[in-house]
Amino acid sequence: xxxxxxxxxxxxxxxxxxxxxxxxxxxxxxxxxxxxxxxxxxxxxxxxxxxxxxxxxxxxxxxxxxxxxxxxxxxxxxxxxxxxxxxxxxxxxxxxxxxxxxxxxxxxxxxxxxxxxxxxxxxxxxxxxxxxxxxxxxxxxxxxxxxxxxxxxxxxxxxxxxxxxxxxxxxxxxxxxxxxxxxxxxxxxxxxxxxxxxxxxxxxxxxxxxxxxxxxxxxxxxxxxxxxxxxxxxxxxxxxxxxxxxxxxxxxxxxxxxxxxxxxxxxxxxxxxxxxxxxxxxxxxxxxxxxxxxxxxxxxxxxxxxxxxxxxxxxxxxxxxxxxxxxxxxxxxxxxxxxxxxxxxxxxxxxxxxxxxxxxxxxxxxxxxxxxxxxxxxxxxxxxxxxxxxxxxxxxxxxxxxxxxxxxxxxxxxxxxxxxxxxxxxxxxxxxxxxxxxxxxx
Numbered sequence: 001x002x003x004x005x006x007x008x009x010x011x012x013x014x015x016x017x018x019x020x021x022x023x024x025x026x027x028x029x030x031x032x033x034x035x036x037x038x039x040x041x042x043x044x045x046x047x048x049x050x051x052x053x054x055x056x057x058x059x060x061x062x063x064x065x066x067x068x069x070x071x072x073x074x075x076x077x078x079x080x081x082x083x084x085x086x087x088x089x090x091x092x093x094x095x096x097x098x099x100x101x102x103x104x105x106x107x108x109x110x111x112x113x114x115x116x117x118x119x120x121x122x123x124x125x126x127x128x129x130x131x132x133x134x135x136x137x138x139x140x141x142x143x144x145x146x147x148x149x150x151x152x153x154x155x156x157x158x159x160x161x162x163x164x165x166x167x168x169x170x171x172x173x174x175x176x177x178x179x180x181x182x183x184x185x186x187x188x189x190x191x192x193x194x195x196x197x198x199x200x201x202x203x204x205x206x207x208x209x210x211x212x213x214x215x216x217x218x219x220x221x222x223x224x225x226x227x228x229x230x231x232x233x234x235x236x237x238x239x240x241x242x243x244x245x246x247x248x249x250x251x252x253x254x255x256x257x258x259x260x261x262x263x264x265x266x267x268x269x270x271x272x273x274x275x276x277x278x279x280x281x282x283x284x285x286x287x288x289x290x291x292x293x294x295x296x297x298x299x300x301x302x303x304x305x306x307x308x309x310x311x312x313x314x315x316x317x318x319x320x321x322x323x324x325x326x327x328x329x330x331x332x333x334x335x336x337x338x339x340x341x342x343x344x345x346x347x348x349x350x351x352x353x354x355x356x357x358x359x360x361x362x363x364x365x366x367x368x369x370x371x372x373x374x375x376x377x378x379x380x381x382x383x384x385x386x387x388x389x390x391x392x393x394x395x396x397x398x399x400x401x402x403x404x405x406x407x408x409x410x411x412x413x414x415x416x417x418x419x420x421x422x423x424x425x426x427x428x429x430x431x432x433x434x435x436x437x438x439x440x441x442x
Contacts, residue, residue, distance in 0.1 A: 276337040
């Protein structure tokens with residue numbers, strides 16, 4: 001990836017817009033460098049580095065649109081991409097939901113870039129794998145994991161004068177540790193923009209401890225139980241809801257936020273009063289670009305759920321105009337408030353219950369109630385009198401995040417997830433979580 005400066009990016013965008021003969025022109029540039037290392041059976045299996053920079057140009061004649069992409073940046077290639085986009089637009093049917101390009105606006109930079117993450121090299125990646133593998137071998141376990149670091153930049157511009165330039169960095173890590181006989185399994189995941197916040201040894205120790213404690217799991221009858229969901233287990237389920245605050249789906253009767261007889265449930269109390277959810281591109285833990293790449297509009301800090309009440313919905317430009325509301329950039333992150341308690345403290349306050357490390361293979365059952373089904377995995381334990389008594393076999397569950405957020409006993413500390421759209425989710429202690437059957441998988 002050739003790392004562009006803001007001045008270079010602006011010059012290229014101006015050049016592309018200058019080539020266009022269409023009514024309007026939109027340009028975006030994305031550059032990415034992604035390094036990775038993968039290991040399994042306590043040995044590194046692959047390592048690599050992928051780099052690419054692409055420019056996309058979209059033009060419109062009236063309501064007819066065309067788009068072309070290119071990864072060469074000389075004038076001849078740029079003009080060729082513009083002409084191709086214009087040819088496509090002339091042939092395209094009119095888009096009945098076409099919306100004009102965004103007006104000129106200012107973007108307040110967000111803290112998405114860290115030199116320590118940008119400086120990650122093959123030696124750093126190898127050290128991550130080495131620490132994890134060494135700990136596994138020391139404990140007579142078998143480890144598998146994946147570490148990914150990304151460095152990139154995004155540029156947006158249009159013929160109305162919009163221009164934005166933002167650099168970003170991110171890393172993600174996951175590790176599964178298993179006993180040699182396959183009867184015990186533990187897992188961990190970590191995400192960070194800043195490499196200084198990541199400790200591969202600490203993360204691997206979590207997976208290793210789970211694997212060693214999960215051997216000789218006992219069967220427990222399916223049913224409704226108090227559960228302590230670690231943040232990763234909460235996140236995978238709640239993301240089905242975080243992605244469902246779309247106003248159009250609600251207004252058209254296709255959402256859990258649809259009101260019988262028409263309309264949406266904006267302003268209604270739907271969750272426990274402990275539930276507070278918002279979006280904030282400048283959040284220090286989960287920063288994202290200050291604009292919505294699709295609409296090229298600025299993002300804002302916005303409350304989604306406050307004290308259990310629906311505070312806002314997300315509108316596309318078309319639907320905002322149709323419904324007579326102000327359009328703004330769609331969210332790039334979702335943040336849910338938590339508490340000050342650790343997962344261990346949530347366990348200590350539980351008389352009888354189940355600790356869930358991870359949920360996986362989650363599938364939608366009913367979009368309008370957000371009912372989902374999935375499995376627990378990699379460390380499920382029975383809690384009695386505030387202590388983990390023994391490991392238990394995994395369950396299949398049928399549950400809705402709407403129901404979950406009405407059955408909150410307590411909330412714990414939060415964790416960050418995702419390397420594109422980010423979420424911040426707490427550990428949760430819930431009552432009456434619905435486990436429907438057993439699973440023999442570890």
